Amino acid sequence: MDRQYELAIVRRAFARRLMAAAGIANPGIEAAFATVERERYLGPGPWPILRSIGYIPTPDDDPVHLYADILIGIIPERGLNNGMPSYHVPLLASADIRAGEHVVHIGAGVGYYTAIMARLAGPAGRVTAIEFDTGLARRAAANFSHASNVQVFQGDGFSMSFDPADVIYVNAGVTHPADIWLDRLNDRGRLILPLTSERTWSPDGATLISHYGAVFRIERQGDDYFAAWISAVGLYPCEGGRDRASEAALDAAFQKGGWRAVTRLYRAADLPDDRCWLRGTQWALAYD
Template sequence: MRDQTVLDEVRSFHAKLMAVASGSDDQRLERVFELVPREAFLGHGPWKVVVNRRYVETPSANPIHVYHNGLVALDEAKRINNGEPYLHAAWIGAAAPASGEVVVHVGAGTGYYSAILSMLVLPKGRVQAYEIEESLAHRAASNLDPFEAVGVVHGDATAMELPDCDLIYVNAGVVSPPGSWLRALRPSGRIIFPWSPSNSVSLTLLMTRSENGFAVRILGPSWFIPCVGASDSAGCTKVPNPLQARSITKAWLTADRPPDETAVAVCRDVWFSGSPYKSL
């Protein structure tokens, strides 16, 4: 009983930290992070946590060891991890999933953040999660079985037709975002993803569809393992330097509008326009 009381206290405080880290005034976030147990999506403990790119095993299978802002191994051999909670809280706060929305989650892992997203779109919303690693997809399907309106697809989301959606939440590093993803977004739909067009640029982009292309917001640095099907360095024919990348404010599908003189990055299906900037 005492151990459960301590775990409940640790989980509650972790949820409070996540709500603050989100930068959002959505009062549901703290409760959702408290209700979804992280350890239920990590497999049996002890677990491996990442410190300075090394895996360190927790001293026991006590779940209190996974309530911190750290990566936890899902597949150590392939270096696939459950992502940093503070980063995901900030992404979720910025992307603002709302009740009734359709969310596509690319790179779902074992489903922890899919579960969080699914609770935030209740009632009447749903989450379609994609995971290319077969073993992880099977684990995600099992883990998410108790959750409403969330499904798991094993496969390459870059090669599939996504459903019309309000939010695409991408947990794998993207060089060139597929045009099919952007076309799947409904009016005012958002896509959030880690963008790595070069070794010197690794940023989180939040793109919002409008009548005139996509508004782009830079959320800060991020690093994820490469997204199969969207991480070919040849996908960008014009690569920005770090300063140019941070100047980006707009994007267009190249099929809708060809790149012009404001283009600071040109990828296979999309190009990015930057605001004026000063050289260092």
């Protein structure tokens, strides 16, 4: 059997398993995971796979090892990984990237999930990928050197300017949304926002989780921002996207619970306490 044909079968099976495990039927996302070659973005193997005892290299450089729901180290000495596909499937489904849209990917890493987004946006759409780490940004830029619908920039995605976007997909943990993300979100645009706390705590009363957080989908409708919880998350912190006061407020919000009931993001902080899950500086996540 031709090797590329064999790998194509492996990728299709990988994509089918991901969608089934997530309980999501989305032909576009499934086709993207079945088509995009993970090894193309991670470079030559063997690859460091994060296990419970640390990073373990794959036995060899066969790309078949990459088509599983695993974390793969991209800077393992710093704990930076190419993320779990099962984490991204429901977020991508919630982002609902459509053909022709402009997507901004904050925290693009080496670009594997950027490529998934570019596949969803199609040749008529485009992806602006922003990566803080200089080395990773350089690798991502090389990976997309021949792509017509992806631009890679090195910089702080929390403050860097970009064109108005239909989807802003944040792939690093923040304590609050950046003003520019809310400002540059088009009408009916979607922001995927992971809010994470540094404190180790127990969300279910039994299991300790470090860097625990919650991912919200924020949709802009005119001057209103509607919010919905998507999933729990433990994520690498966003450079520039954290401060002590916001950290303390977010930690207190997680401890009191209620994040799944959040329905609105307000660009004001003067809401009654009983309506707020999290109150920031000139913004709040609230229940109605």
